[in-house]
Structure formats: C-alpha cells, structure tokens
Amino acid sequence: MTCHETANIVSAYFDESSSAQERKAAQLHLDSCSACSAALADSQAVGAHLRQWQDEAVPQWQRIPEQLHSKRRVQKPRFSFWGQWAPLAAAFMLALAVMFNVQVDLNSDGFSVAFGQSGGMSPDAVAAQLAQFEQAQRQAQAQTLQALSASIEERQVNSNARLLETVIEQLGDSTSRSIEQVMAYFEAQRQEDLQLMEASYQRLVDSDFQTVQSMQQLANYVQYQGGSLQ
Amino acid sequence: MSFNDQDAALIADALDGSARAWERLVKRYEGQVYNFSLRLTGNSSDALDLMQEVFIGVYRNLHRFRGDSKFSTWLFRIAHNKAVDMSRRKPSFMPISSLGGAEQSEEEVLEHYTDESVQENPQAMLSEIQHNAQIMAVLGCLSWEQRLIIELKVFQSSTFDEIAEMQDISANTAKTRFYTALKLLKKQMEHSHDLS
Numbered sequence: 202m203t204c205h206e207t208a209n210i211v212s213a214y215f216d217e218s219s220s221a222q223e224r225k226a227a228q229l230h231l232d233s234c235s236a237c238s239a240a241l242a243d244s245q246a247v248g249a250h251l252r253q254w255q256d257e258a259v260p261q262w263q264r265i266p267e268q269l270h271s272k273r274r275v276q277k278p279r280f281s282f283w284g285q286w287a288p289l290a291a292a293f294m295l296a297l298a299v300m301f302n303v304q305v306d307l308n309s310d311g312f313s314v315a316f317g318q319s320g321g322m323s324p325d326a327v328a329a330q331l332a333q334f335e336q337a338q339r340q341a342q343a344q345t346l347q348a349l350s351a352s353i354e355e356r357q358v359n360s361n362a363r364l365l366e367t368v369i370e371q372l373g374d375s376t377s378r379s380i381e382q383v384m385a386y387f388e389a390q391r392q393e394d395l396q397l398m399e400a401s402y403q404r405l406v407d408s409d410f411q412t413v414q415s416m417q418q419l420a421n422y423v424q425y426q427g428g429s430l431q
Numbered sequence: 432m433s434f435n436d437q438d439a440a441l442i443a444d445a446l447d448g449s450a451r452a453w454e455r456l457v458k459r460y461e462g463q464v465y466n467f468s469l470r471l472t473g474n475s476s477d478a479l480d481l482m483q484e485v486f487i488g489v490y491r492n493l494h495r496f497r498g499d500s501k502f503s504t505w506l507f508r509i510a511h512n513k514a515v516d517m518s519r520r521k522p523s524f525m526p527i528s529s530l531g532g533a534e535q536s537e538e539e540v541l542e543h544y545t546d547e548s549v550q551e552n553p554q555a556m557l558s559e560i561q562h563n564a565q566i567m568a569v570l571g572c573l574s575w576e577q578r579l580i581i582e583l584k585v586f587q588s589s590t591f592d593e594i595a596e597m598q599d600i601s602a603n604t605a606k607t608r609f610y611t612a613l614k615l616l617k618k619q620m621e622h623s624h625d626l627s
Contacts, residue, residue, distance in 0.1 A: 211613065212606035218590040244613045250620060251585050254566050259465045262479055264457045265450050266490050 204236040211237070211244045331417050339406070346402045353398065354391070361387045438502040446494060457486055460503065464510055470582055471514050471575070473567045481517055485510045507587055511579060511597045518575045565623070572619040577612035584609055
C-alpha cells in the first residue's frame, strides 16, 4: 500500500520550520492513512538511530591558516625593494668615502673626485712634482758618485804609492824600466776598477730611475681612475 | 552577549587580523564541522581534510559574511559546497563498500586522537567510535547527494528551503530525496540487523 503524500508527510514531521497549520494537516492525513503512518514510524526509527551519533573529539590540527600566520609574523613592507635597500646602500657608500678619503672638488670644468691626501691636485701638478723628484734624485746620485769616485781614487793612489815604495825597498837594484812597467800595470788596474765601479753605480741609478718610472705609471693610473669618475 | 553577538565580535576581530579571535571562532564550530565531515566521508583522515578545507574557505570568505543569516548557517553552506567539491575531486570519496570505521583496527581508529580524554579512557572512546562506525556503515548505502540531505536535515536541522537552495533544486525535490534516503537507510538497518 502506497500513498503519493508520504514524502511530504514524513518531511513535514522532520521539518521544524513547518507551520502549525501544516502539522495539523499532516496529522489529519496520518490519522486516515496507514501507509503514511507506517512510513513515518520507520522514518522515526531511522532518525532515532542516526541521532545516537556521539560527537567525536576533533584530532589535533592546524587551526590558524598560513595566511594568518604570515600576517602576524611579517608586517607588510612600507617601501618598495629599492626603498628598503637605499638607506643601506647610502650608508655603505658613505663608509667607503670615509675609508678612502674621497674628496669632491667643484670647479668651472665641472667636478672632480679624488682619493687620499693628494686629492685636489691636478694630473699636471702630479707629473711636475714627479719630474722634479726625478731630477733631484739624478743630481744627488751624480754628486754622490763623483765624490765617491774621487775618494776611492785618492785612497787607491795612496795605496799604490805605499805599495811602490815597498816594492822599491824590496828590489833595491830594480831598473827604472821595471818600475815604469809596474806603474803602468797599477794604472791599468786602477782604470779598470774605476770603470767597474762606475758601471755599478750606473746600474744603481738606472734602478732608481725605474722606480721613478713605476711611480709615474702609478700616478697616471690613479689619474685615469679619478678621471673616469669625473 | 548572545551567541550570535559573540560570533559577530570574533568575526570582526578576526577580520582585523586577530589570530586569537579566529582560533576561538574555529573552536566554537570545529566539533560540528568535523563530525559533519566524518559522517560524510566515513573516515577521520578525509574528515580532517574536509574540515580544513571548510575553515580555509570560511577564512577566505569571512569578509563576505554580512550577518544576514546565522554564522552557523553560512558556515554549513560552505561546508556543503566543499563536500560537493571533494566528492567530485576524489572519485573514491565516500566509497560505500569501504565505509565504516568498524573495519579499522583499534590502533588505526585511535591513532588520530591525541587529546587528553582519549589518553584517560581509551576504551570508552573506542566504544564511542565503534558505535559511530555502525552509523557510518548504514550511511554508506547512500549516494553522497542523499547523504548530504540526511546530514543537513537530521544533524544540522536545515530547512528544506535551505537544502533546496544549497543543492539548487526545488524544495519538493529535496523532500522526495530525503524520504528516499530514509527508506534506503531503513533497509540497510534491517540488513545489518539480520547480519548481526
């Protein structure tokens, strides 16, 4: 036995939002329809069985979404990427400027950047100072060489004279020719020694000159680097 | 302050970025949502996944809640949609044959539960879970659409109009589906009783 109203009757029973009028109408139908009464009884039994469900405890889980975690931990940056790094970059450049004693000179040609104590000197002034230094070095070395040569020559002459006297005393009857030969030999030795000494000093002077040239190259390099910053 | 007012205050604070308010709001409803999910999915692992998706959905849409309805009604509308999404995404979601935690071992059943009540009385908790498992086994005879209607009507006390709106069907169709589901459950209960 079936009834086309059963679904509505049973649903009305389960629907708490049903009006009093709907409930009364359903009850009137149930009083006269055994099919719907049986269906309702079965449905009530099912409902009662389902309602025996006992709520289970919620297992441990992450209640706060990652988005909310991020919101708490990380404040939204106020500035852009460059805005964040600009103060750090400025501080770094300032530290470099202090470390290398950077000097900025503003003149009619624009501005120039120089490093170190020589800051502010023009390249020409640096070259002129180096040339003066080279000239002074050369003069001082020439004077030193001349004085040294004279000293050595004088000492060698004296030494040769004492040697000659000793030889004459030892030989006694030596002929004047033999003496002249000995004197010629000593003179040749003296000249050879002087040449060797002059060659050594010249190498020393050349070495100093190379040092000056290296300084000149270094100065040119610094001027080039400074110029590239201008 | 009424329950709804407390909800409203917590929602406002959560929208301002208060994690504490959000956590309190979740704690008020997580039990309902978890058990809703458990009855639908039939196992605690999928239930946890569904519950998390529900609350993520609630969090993302919280600014859209205008208070026109109760927060719980709005929340279970999201829960319904997430359950539908999950059933479509996971073809094996709510398989009838595997439903029923009674088939799980005691260790498997209890391994997901770490709260103090379980630690204090694991046998009572196990009995409770196995009793619920029998209910889930009965529910396992239903399609997910029928199970959703039973869930919303019997456990959430939703009206047929609300169910009709959620499932985009008429109220009469919702009533017919509900009654059909009740008949299937009756048969399943008799079958289970005969087996036991």
